Amino acid sequence: MQNALIRLADCAMAFDGDVVLDNINLEIRDKEFLTLLGPSGCGKTTTLNIIGGFKKPTRGDVFFDGVRINDVPPHKRHVNTVFQKYALFTHLNVYENVAFGLRLVKPKLSEAEIERRVTEMLDVVSLHGFERRDSSSLSGGQQQRVAIARALVLKPRVLLLDEPLGALDLRLRKDMQNELKRIQQAMDITFIYVTHDQEEALAMSDTIVVMDGGAIQQVGSPEDIYNEPQNAFVADFVGESNIVDGTMPQDGVVEFFGRKFKCLDGGFAPNEPVDVVIRPEDVDIVPPGAGVLIGTVTNITFKGVHYDIIVDFHGFKWLIQTTDLSPLGAKIGIKLDPDCIHVMKKSKYSGMFGDYSSYSAEYDDISDVSVGIDEDTDYAE
Amino acid sequence: MQNNRAASKFRTALSKPSALSAPYVGWLAVFVVAPILLVVVYAFSKVPSPVYYLTRETGIVETVTRETVNAELQADDSLIITVTTEDGIAYPESPENAISLLSQDNTVLVVSRADATVVMTVRFEGGGFTFDNFGGVWKSAPVFLRSFWLAFISTVICLVLGYPLAYILARETRGIQRAMNMLIMLPMWMNFLLRTYAWMSILENTGLLNRFLSIFGIAPLHIINTQTAVVIGMVYNFLPFMVLPLYSVIVKIDRHVIEAAQDLGAGAGQVFRRVIFPLSLPGVLSGVTMVFVPAVSTFAISKLLGGGMSNLLGDLIERNFRGNAYNLELGSAIALVMMVVVMVFMYFVNRFGDGTEGAVMM
Amino acid sequence: MSRKSRFFGRAYTALILLFLYAPIFVLIVFSFNASKSRTVWVGFTFDWYRELFHDASILGSFYTTLIVSVIAAAVATVVGTISAVGLHSMKRRPRNALLFINNIPLVNADIITGVAMCLLFVSLGRVLRFELGFGTLLIAHITFNIPYVILSVMPKLRQLDVNLVSAARDLGCTWFGALRRVILPEIRPGVINGAMIAFTMSIDDFVISYFTAGSSAQTLSMTIYSMTRKRISPEINALSTLLFVVVLGLLLAVNIRSSRQDEREKIKHKT
Structure with missing residues (x-):
């Protein structure tokens, strides 16, 4: 394990008495792709701004390579940023946008050196031949690449990306995900990526930091985050989850809906109340007679690869993903393998998520509305 | 040290972009807000009326009312002023030896006669609240x-x-x-x-x-x-x-x-x-x-x-x-x-x- | 649109234009009139143009107008642009309060602004021992010009990407560097537009100048106004005709240029 390149120690931030960040402790390793994931207002952009130097934490310290950098202004940090909506300089063409930072380097770089580095960088982001184009005449994806080239040309050790794909359409977004990953590996530097899109985070990251309410909820690899969520918020925000109240009579056994199930978790006090997570794709549908639980299908949505069906168990509705069609109103049974049941400690999020009683087909779209301007984006300090 | 801190405070204030509008805020206060307030003040002020003060050589100051001052504009644009004081003496006694001087701001008149000089000051005294x-x-x-x-x-x-x-x-x-x-x-x-x-x-x-x-x-x-x-x-x-x-x-x-x-x-x-x-x-x-x-x-x-x-x-x-x-x-x-x-x-x-x-x- | 309604539309437009241009036409025609009469055409002459260039009072006031307008527009553009940047980065409440005060000279009748400033200058003059003149005239012009510049620059600032300054600082600029290298170039069209409006307003102003210039400084409008009490010399017609031709030329040039730009953009979009 490498040493931490960036360390946030007890960082807190408040605007006019509103706590935006609450005691953030985070270590970021060199050359990793780290994602800050969370809904809008969770503090992820503020965290990024603290690392970039655009905001000073009201409390706590920021270390870079072991040196405290709280008071180092943005342009003196080995960090550059790709902003939301790119923030390209529309009065300059592509070449001049990329050369902007190079022209400010002291001692002055020669024009030949600048040209060499700009051309090289435009090659990296596949924008060869776009030098003289007006930055405002480019497509969203191209503007995105200019923004990345502009930040990378200064050879930062860390690149910060603030929802960089938010303004692109779905297909372009997928392409750019791969592209970003490729660029990160080619440049061999650290990327810190902010997004509210869990799929993006799972697909690209080495490490995911899930945030909510100004606090870190969980840090881990994508697999950790998905398979072993630490609380109801993480379970719900990353992927779909059915979350029910339960208790742990003993290690390896969890009780919910009045029945006992085998599971792989342990380490709880006897009969401790817990949250139980069951991922919709882990549920096996069996004939009613063979099921441990029996419910009624109340809603079916065709999703292409599978069906999303809502099943009513004793008034509690679950989302189940299945490739077999069960007709509306049918009684079905389900089977739960021990490794499909994940048990979490109770938290302040218990009872808030994981219930599909009000499920509708637009659910996904509604939860995506949070795209947009995160927190206080005023550039006044 | 103290000085240093003040200087750095000043610098932070300057580095705030909103400080850029500070000069204009001052400008607005003097040339936009103050004039409007002056209109209001004038609208509620008494119209100044002239009060005439007579100072003789003896140093006695008298106030005379407007009615007792008589100014006549002559054909050659000079002003001849006669003042009747309360004791009934009129200055100047004869217009010929009167020199009247209207000062630039209309406030000082010098009236003299052969044997004595009387300085008359006219002050416009107004102010005070009125509807x-x-x-x-x-x-x-x-x-x-x-x-x-x-x-x-x-x-x-x-x-x-x-x-x-x-x-x-x-x-x-x-x-x-x-x-x-x-x-x-x-x-x-x-x-x-x-x-x-x-x-x-x-x-x-x-x-x-x-x-x-x-x-x-x-x-x-x-x-x-x-x-x-x-x-x-x-x-x-x-x-x-x-x-x-x-x-x-x-x-x-x-x-x-x-x-x-x-x-x-x-x-x-x-x-x-x-x-x-x-x-x-x-x-x-x-x-x-x-x-x-x-x-x-x-x-x-x-x-x-x-x-x-x-x-x-x-x-x-x-x-x-x-x-x-x-x-x-x-x-x-x-x-x-x-x-x-x-x-x-x-x-x-x-x-x-x-x-x-x-x-x-x- | 039907041809008939289009015809009526154009006829109506022509009538309004006739109304707008009739007096200007009269002015121009009588600048060539051989007599001083403003209604009877006697014969053609260039005399008034010749005399115009020897009339010290008209040329002097024209010169004053030009100087005041140029200085006032320049100062207002600099102050207004900088203040707009400052206002833009303020919190909403103080910003709106200041913008409200900023708008007072725009919303108020000119005569109110004029007499209010007249009162200020007279009162200050008593204390500081100065009289109405070129200085007070200039201050008045700057004061009513700045709001136009601010109103013209603010929307451009609002259109800017919120992260533009951060981006410039991230790439190595100081705050003022970002202002100079990024903000100002990005809002340049708004600044230029504001300067043009300010200059126009200054050239065109009569009422505020009338109350703030005193007797020592005379703008062209004031000279014309004092002439109307007797009879306006056709020299003024001549001067106006010359100005009209210059402005017409400028506007045509600007319009032709921008319509060419439009064409070019159209072509660009097609390819």
């Missing part, structure tokens, strides 16, 4: 009524003439729109006094219009020096202020909205009444404001075309500030009342349009 000036404003109520009435008529005429023009323009091709915009703005570059003066030569009794009419044997119209002439002058000067905001709003109305209305069964009249006009309301309000405010306060137009017959608010204020009726207090009171009435008017106009205030400029 009296508003009595003077009340006396000019007819002028208020006339001004608002003429401004109202002019605004309505501007709207009636300007709306169709703006509407027609908005439907024209881009090139024509551009050219017409230019043509409408171009006259504004000519001095408005001159353009108004040109109307004098057109509207005069022996003017160009009547000469033209006489070709067809039409009897000469008497327009100049009437309220009609003033209204023509106002409409002429302020019509562009109505057309431009109207045009810039109408041209932005989405064609699809009109088509949708037609699709839903609205006839041409209904489309206009229920869709186009409501959508153009911000432009209407903006135009009405931009015409009404200058129209109600104009003074040159009425002077030139009204021939002084229709005295308007602007003329009244002008005469109190720069003219022969010099009375800053009364002038301020009139200005204040006018400002308040206009503000109330605009408040209602804008409430009518609900938050569309200031929707369009230029």
Whole structure:
């Protein structure tokens, strides 16, 4: 394990008495792709701004390579940023946008050196031949690449990306995900990526930091985050989850809906109340007679690869993903393998998520509305 | 150390971009807010009246009332002043040996006679709170009524003439729109006094219009020096202020909205009444404001075309500030009342349009 | 649109234009009139143009107008642009309050602004021992020009990407560097537009100048106004005609240029 390149120690931030960040402790390793994931207002952009130097934490310290950098202004940090909506300089063409930072380097770089580095960088982001184009005449994806080239040309050790794909359409977004990953590996530097899109985070990251309410909820690899969520918020925000109240009579056994199930978790006090997570794709549908639980299908949505069906168990509705069609109103049974049941400690999020009683087909779209301007984006300090 | 900290504090304050507007905030306070407050102060101040102080060689100071001072302007522009003091002695005893000197600021008069010198000081002593000036404003109520009435008529005429023009323009091709915009703005570059003066030569009794009419044997119209002439002058000067905001709003109305209305069964009249006009309301309000405010306060137009017959608010204020009726207090009171009435008017106009205030400029 | 309604539309437009241009036409024609009469055409002459260039009072006031307008527009553009940037980065409440005060000279009738400033200058003059003149005239012009510049620059600032300054600083600019290298170039059209409006307003102003210039400084409008009491010399017609031709030329040039730009953009979009 490498040493931490960036360390946030007890960082807190408040605007006019509103706590935006609450005691953030985070270590970021060199050359990793780290994602800050969370809904809008969770503090992820503020965290990024603290690392970039655009905001000073009201409390706590920021270390870079072991040196405290709280008071180092943005342009003196080995960090550059790709902003939301790119923030390209529309009065300059592509070449001049990329050369902007190079022209400010002291001692002055020669024009030949600048040209060499700009051309090289435009090659990296596949924008060869776009030098003289007006930055405002480019497509969203191209503007995105200019923004990345502009930040990378200064050879930062860390690149910060603030929802960089938010303004692109779905297909372009997928392409750019791969592209970003490729660029990160080619440049061999650290990327810190902010997004509210869990799929993006799972697909690209080495490490995911899930945030909510100004606090870190969980840090881990994508697999950790998905398979072993630490609380109801993480379970719900990353992927779909059915979350029910339960208790742990003993290690390896969890009780919910009045029945006992085998599971792989342990380490709880006897009969401790817990949250139980069951991922919709882990549920096996069996004939009613063979099921441990029996419910009624109340809603079916065709999703292409599978069906999303809502099943009513004793008034509690679950989302189940299945490739077999069960007709509306049918009684079905389900089977739960021990490794499909994940048990979490109770938290302040218990009872808030994981219930599909009000499920509708637009659910996904509604939860995506949070795209947009995160927190206080005023550039006044 | 202390100094250092203060310096760094100062630097942080400077590094705040909002500090850039600090000089202008000061400017606003001195040159925008203070003048308006002065208008209010003057409006409630007593008109200064002259008080005459006599200082004789003996050093005795007497105050004399206005009635006992007699100043006579001679044919050669010199001023001969006689003062009768309370003991009945008149200074100077004979006008011939009086030297009267009117100092630059009108406050010191030196009166001398052969054997003694008397210095007379005139101080304008005013100040003090009073409502009296508003009595003077009340006396000019007819002028208020006339001004608002003429401004109202002019605004309505501007709207009636300007709306169709703006509407027609908005439907024209881009090139024509551009050219017409230019043509409408171009006259504004000519001095408005001159353009108004040109109307004098057109509207005069022996003017160009009547000469033209006489070709067809039409009897000469008497327009100049009437309220009609003033209204023509106002409409002429302020019509562009109505057309431009109207045009810039109408041209932005989405064609699809009109088509949708037609699709839903609205006839041409209904489309206009229920869709186009409501959508153009911000432009209407903006135009009405931009015409009404200058129209109600104009003074040159009425002077030139009204021939002084229709005295308007602007003329009244002008005469109190720069003219022969010099009375800053009364002038301020009139200005204040006018400002308040206009503000109330605009408040209602804008409430009518609900938050569309200031929707369009230029 | 039907051909008939288009015809009526154009006829109406022509009538309004006739109304707008009739007096200007009269002015121009009588600048060539051989007599001083403003209604009777006597014969053609260039005399008034010749005399114009020898008339010290008209040329002097024209010069004053030009100087005041140029200085006032320049100062207002600099102050207004900088203040707009400052205002833009303020919190909403103080910003709106200041913008409200900023708008006072725009919303108020000119005559109110004029007499209010007149009172200020007279009062200050008594204390500081100065009289109305070129200085007070200039201050008045700057004061009513700045709001136009601010109103013209603010929308451009609002359109800017919120992260633009951060981006510039991230790439190595100081705050003022970002202002100079990024903000100002990005809002340049608004600044230029504001300067043009300010200059126009200054050139065109009569009322505020009338109350703030005193007797020592005279703008062209004031000279014309004092002439109207007797009779306006056709020299003024001549001057106006010259100005009209210059402005017409400028506007045409600007319009032709921008319509060419439009064409070019159209072509660009097609390819």
